[in-house]
Amino acid sequence: MNKSVTFIVIILLAILSVTIVFSTVNTNESVIKANLTVSSEGPVELSKVIEEIKTSDPYEGYDNETIEWMESLGSKQVFFGNGTIVIMSYWDASKLHSEFVCDAYIEQYMGCNILENRSLGDIKFPKEVLLVDNVNYLGENVSYYDV
Structure with a gap:
């Protein structure tokens, strides 16, 4: 025995x-380590972004599975890049600068880990949806508009 x-x-x-x-x-x-560029005009609550996608014409035909996945993430923050929606925790979002300006566009550079990458599907202006963590602020660039 x-x-x-x-x-x-x-x-x-x-x-x-x-x-x-x-x-x-x-x-x-x-986990994919990456450097991303986002607008300083953020963060926006994920729930507001989801509502905007569901109700706005430019997002017509969005991928339902991606929206369901976004809803499952809970209370997160969003910054927008050129063709990207970057989702992160409140803590990571607080590492970036939030600036709204009238006559300029501020791009922020950040390093992060991409945990997941989804697409909003075949829509008028395609966007990739990225879930990130371990965000590090790397700097910014200010571009002034000609008036």
Whole structure:
């Protein structure tokens, strides 16, 4: 009886070890480190962005699965880039500067981890939806409009 109990314990330890090794390896493979450019005119609450997508003509024909995924993220913040909607936590959003100006456009540069990348689908002005974390502010560029 002792041999069978010992054998079962060894098998369980082996299974547990393999599970731990694969769980740590797989989590690091899905993260993509990137530098992104976003507008300083943010953050906007994710719920408001979702409502805008559902009710505005430029988003007509949006991908329902992407919207459902966005709704499942809960209380998040959004900054907009050129063709991107960048979703992050309140903490990460607070690392960026929020500036609204009339006669200029301010681009902010940030480093981050892209956790997930989705598309809003085949719409008039296509957009990629990025879920990011570990945001680092890298700087900004101010472009003035000619009046």
